[in-house]
Amino acid sequence: MTNIIDLNIKEKVYKNKKTQLSILNNFNLKVNAGEKIAIVGESGVGKSSLLNIIGLLDIDYNGEYTLLGSQTNNLHANELAQWRNQKIGFVLQESALINSLTIEDNIKLPLLYAGSGKFFFKEEDFENVINAIAIKPILKKKPLECSGGERSRAVFARGVIMKPQIILSDEPTASLDVENRERIVNLLFKMNKEFNTTIITVTHDLEMANRHDRVIHLERSR
Amino acid sequence: MGRSLFRFVDALELCTAYIFCFFLNLLFDYVKTLDLGPYILKAFFKNFMDYQTLIIFLFTFIVIVFHYQMLHRKKTEVYCRILVGDTILNITIRYSLDCLMILGFVYLLSILINVYLNFNLTSNLYLVFIFITYILISARQVRKYENF
Amino acid sequence: MKIFKFFITKIFLRKAILSISIILLLFMANYTTFIATRSILSTFQGYQEIKCMNQEGIYIANLDPDSDVDIDAIGENGTQIVYDYLNNNFNYAFYIDGFMVSLPNIDDMEISLSYMNEEYYELNQFELSQGTDLDFDYQFDKDKEIPILIGKGLSKTYPVGSTIKIEDPVLEQPITLIVQGVLKQNAYHYNFYDLNLKKYYNFSIFLPVNAEFIKNANIDLQLNGLMDIVILQTTKEKTVDLSEVMQDNLGLKFNFFSQEENFDYFNEYYLYSLIIMSITTLILLVIITCLSIWNALVSIRLMLRDFTINLLVGLSYSKLRKIFYSYFGILFFINLIVIFSITAYNRYEYWLRKDATLATYGFFGLIGMDWFALLVVFLSDIIIGKIIVENMLRKIKKIPISLGVLQ
Numbered sequence: 207m208t209n210i211i212d213l214n215i216k217e218k219v220y221k222n223k224k225t226q227l228s229i230l231n232n233f234n235l236k237v238n239a240g241e242k243i244a245i246v247g248e249s250g251v252g253k254s255s256l257l258n259i260i261g262l263l264d265i266d267y268n269g270e271y272t273l274l275g276s277q278t279n280n281l282h283a284n285e286l287a288q289w290r291n292q293k294i295g296f297v298l299q300e301s302a303l304i305n306s307l308t309i310e311d312n313i314k315l316p317l318l319y320a321g322s323g324k325f326f327f328k329e330e331d332f333e334n335v336i337n338a339i340a341i342k343p344i345l346k347k348k349p350l351e352c353s354g355g356e357r358s359r360a361v362f363a364r365g366v367i368m369k370p371q372i373i374l375s376d377e378p379t380a381s382l383d384v385e386n387r388e389r390i391v392n393l394l395f396k397m398n399k400e401f402n403t404t405i406i407t408v409t410h411d412l413e414m415a416n417r418h419d420r421v422i423h424l425e426r427s428r
Numbered sequence: 429m430g431r432s433l434f435r436f437v438d439a440l441e442l443c444t445a446y447i448f449c450f451f452l453n454l455l456f457d458y459v460k461t462l463d464l465g466p467y468i469l470k471a472f473f474k475n476f477m478d479y480q481t482l483i484i485f486l487f488t489f490i491v492i493v494f495h496y497q498m499l500h501r502k503k504t505e506v507y508c509r510i511l512v513g514d515t516i517l518n519i520t521i522r523y524s525l526d527c528l529m530i531l532g533f534v535y536l537l538s539i540l541i542n543v544y545l546n547f548n549l550t551s552n553l554y555l556v557f558i559f560i561t562y563i564l565i566s567a568r569q570v571r572k573y574e575n576f
Numbered sequence: 577m578k579i580f581k582f583f584i585t586k587i588f589l590r591k592a593i594l595s596i597s598i599i600l601l602l603f604m605a606n607y608t609t610f611i612a613t614r615s616i617l618s619t620f621q622g623y624q625e626i627k628c629m630n631q632e633g634i635y636i637a638n639l640d641p642d643s644d645v646d647i648d649a650i651g652e653n654g655t656q657i658v659y660d661y662l663n664n665n666f667n668y669a670f671y672i673d674g675f676m677v678s679l680p681n682i683d684d685m686e687i688s689l690s691y692m693n694e695e696y697y698e699l700n701q702f703e704l705s706q707g708t709d710l711d712f713d714y715q716f717d718k719d720k721e722i723p724i725l726i727g728k729g730l731s732k733t734y735p736v737g738s739t740i741k742i743e744d745p746v747l748e749q750p751i752t753l754i755v756q757g758v759l760k761q762n763a764y765h766y767n768f769y770d771l772n773l774k775k776y777y778n779f780s781i782f783l784p785v786n787a788e789f790i791k792n793a794n795i796d797l798q799l800n801g802l803m804d805i806v807i808l809q810t811t812k813e814k815t816v817d818l819s820e821v822m823q824d825n826l827g828l829k830f831n832f833f834s835q836e837e838n839f840d841y842f843n844e845y846y847l848y849s850l851i852i853m854s855i856t857t858l859i860l861l862v863i864i865t866c867l868s869i870w871n872a873l874v875s876i877r878l879m880l881r882d883f884t885i886n887l888l889v890g891l892s893y894s895k896l897r898k899i900f901y902s903y904f905g906i907l908f909f910i911n912l913i914v915i916f917s918i919t920a921y922n923r924y925e926y927w928l929r930k931d932a933t934l935a936t937y938g939f940f941g942l943i944g945m946d947w948f949a950l951l952v953v954f955l956s957d958i959i960i961g962k963i964i965v966e967n968m969l970r971k972i973k974k975i976p977i978s979l980g981v982l983q
Contacts, residue, residue: 263977284892291890306590319890468849472615489597496593497874
């Protein structure tokens, strides 16, 4: 099995006027294609920061990151954006929607940046996604008009519509009831099973974490 | 932090916006009293003096922008205050009074300058009415954040 | 294009107040720049015109502000003595305008008559689009045709070679005029002492005057002609004598200022005005740009979530930069159209009001000066736009894209 993620962080430093915080010291991560990884740890230990780095949102750290065979440190900002669009999908909390857009517009947002040629979007793919997560009735509504569960499914749909190779989910079930929580987790695992999508989940839910192939415990740097 | 939605920076921002508008109006009035000498200058400034009220009114838009962005930023605070026992009516009244207080302070300042420069004391009054209108409209918007 | 349309319709215009306020602020900036450029350019053009007076031996008359003016006490005898003295002792440039006459024409304008002598005509080097220069050697006789130049506005109704019969307001009798030439489109004249006051000759008639003509004209022409008279190739002592003759015969005190005195005055007047206008414009532009930056940063603050989500799903900073530049490009374009429309309408108003001295011909209604001012506005928009957009991007980049923004 090939490593699609090979991450070696020496340290990640957050600075403000008075203090400096160093996290993820000497952190290494290798992930194979199709793996399901859960990342757990105390609050403030760097879980979301790690996800920012893996998701090419944060390039300001000391280390090396090879993603899908390419050294990301050498990538231009435009290339990073393109990778975020086509190779990485983010499944976040239900609040991560643009309130002024309809659910349909929110889900189709990545298509705006897909460009031409390499990615060809088929309307039936969109239909398949929304049918799979049963949100057709709310497509024309705005996020604030929907329930938490509906919004979570909309965020999920936006994260998978480009059929990414890696899905990064950050506390996707944090504010959901048991039924909706199960729904989201099952959808994620379905993506993994059907398309061999690599799943990396940050969660406080140990039960959910244990359902992944591997659980990584992040600890505070000393 | 008291019961007011205004922090020091917010009050300073609103104060600055008001001072800018009042000062601009005073400046127009002052330029009218000057003997500018060359006709070219008179003609140049006339292009602005002829539309004094309109120009000042357009600039008051920055106060609208202030109210708009202030309320937008404070919507979580409004909701949280309601959660802990405040009422939307009280918040609205307090917000309006804070705005009126800042407006009153700036208007008083402009009156003092008017007196010092021997201008008509009521020359800035129309601005006060415009700003009160903005305060009343924005106060109505506070209600929108009752349910977050 | 798709992405840009999305941002305009779904993000920027959703917060309409911010869009409206930035348009208003940018409009104020553009209006200020436009007015200032036109004023400065107009002043400069006027200065160029009066530079022809910048010659050795030229003295310009100016009624002393303390002189007691009793027009009723002045008779034609008095003015004639002055003109006889002038004709015998000096070369002088004579010019007067402001007389109106009704003459049928396509645009139904009242026609302005400008009277000038040969010295004045040669000093000013008027450009013609058709025909030949004015001939001043005619014999003044009411049966003879007086050669004239006309403005462009009259050229269709009265082509070169055609005759015009009018009741001349200064001769107080009918005369026949023959069109000798047509002035260049939008030919103009500046007031000596108010360099921003301009008259256009599109609906004017240039009447050549000589000593005989002046002798037969009424006191209006004779007296008003002395007000701005320009004495050529003379000395200070001689102008003092002339001033005494005028005082004795008209009861009016005239001062004569030399070329150097006039130019010191004009330079001071011109430079002082330009400096004040430029400083005022610059200060206003700086203030408006700062307010625009504040407005733009407020927009960023309010739309940060929307930008972050878009950055998350594949928007790059360079694309965002292009979107901002395009957005402001549209706003500036709208403002340019508005200013163009206002200016074109103002120019057209002179036609509606039948104002013969201000009606102009131009490309889409605007004359050269207006287009130049619009160009300066366009260039200033590029600078202001760059400052605002780079500040917006700096603010967005300062807040790292992070999932934390969305929690």
